[in-house]
Amino acid sequence: MTDTVELRRAVAADARAAAEVYLRSFDAALPTVVRAHTDDGVRAYIRDVVVPSHETWVAEAAGTGVVGLMVLEGEVLSQLYLDPEWRGRGLGDRFVALAKERGPGGLTLWTFQVNKPAHRFYERHGFVAVEYTDGSGNEEREPDVRYVWRP
Template sequence: MQIRRADDDDWQEVARVFIAARAGMAYLPKLHSDADTRLFIHRVVRRSAVWLAVRGDALLGFAALEPGWLHHLYVDPAAQNAGAGSALLEKAKAELPGGFSLWTFQANLGARRFYERHGLKETRRTNGADNEEGLPDILYEWTGQAGDAH
């Protein structure tokens, strides 16, 4: 597996992974068409530092970073639990050594276990009133290399 920076030509595969991963989250309401979601991801790839986990020509997952934030980390359902998510999270830590925050839904138990296992700490919970999905969420933080327990 290789971690590389996304370029403009990667957005369609990134959108495919995003749509597939979210389709498996039964608690999520479907608020947007796949076409609108693809346009959103195209903007993400153009505006954020997006890193890809790839094996050969296959996109396994991606992470979208901005200063202080890990906005998206998604792994293709067919590639989950095989190290792509961990590799992407380690890349996020390397790219944002001063630390970062991220949101995840309270219902996403797998993501919560994953982030906690990798040293992120829960700092706040909300009732979901401020997110588009209206679902309770959790703010996680990684305090950076100085605060990393590894």
Template sequence: MIRDLVMRRATIDDAAALAEIHMEARAAAMPWLAVVHTPNEVFQYFRQDVIPGSDVWLASSPAGIAGFSARLGSELGHLYVAVPFWQQGIGTALIQMAMLTVPRLELWTFQRNTGARQFYEGHGFTAVAFTDGSENEEREPDVRYRWEGPDDQA
């Protein structure tokens, strides 16, 4: 775990950093994944949609923004760690923060993204659905995960 890690809510001023982390982490973790948006489209998406419309948390260190998560209701739409910060506990800090805020989390990840699948399963998520990818932009088979906290009655 990184020393001096600070969790804070994202602001519009963080949009460029979040977009960069998103694009770089996806490219590094999933080089096989189709790129369907330009960098400017990704930036605009974070600036106009994700940050104002979601509960977005940053993990920040003295070296910069290490990662972020974005949740809307029980849907965890994004959890990305900047490549230089991989394997340092940032993802765990972010998922634990999300788990503290709601009694249940759900998310999608790609079936071939074995690193993400191991991460989520290691944090108590269960696969509840598999698709052929026809409903996502990348046309990549995906898997739906769910985590239910100890007090979730739904």
């Protein structure tokens, strides 16, 4: 990666940019999944709930701004989104390494069954699929899969 990217804890001023990364990433990676919330709803949730209440990290690229978002809730890696232009540059690897440092006892996460690139990514990092659902437990009503990593 030629660009300088810093992973750091998010602050309130990062919420808007983090929400925009989420929206661009979701739309690019999951074009067949209907989001359960409007763009403004996502922005408000990240601003009012995620950044102030959860362990939220951003990837900030010099001269570009926020290009990635990761949210941890205890041992749950609840969100990992990269700006589509920044995929394949090692940021996801850095976020997962950080998540493992922050959750050395193990991690769990959910991803949609249609997101095969995410499956390959997490499996490459030692996560194992342990549960498949019909999606009735998530807001999008989209079949999903739970992954677990144990050291």
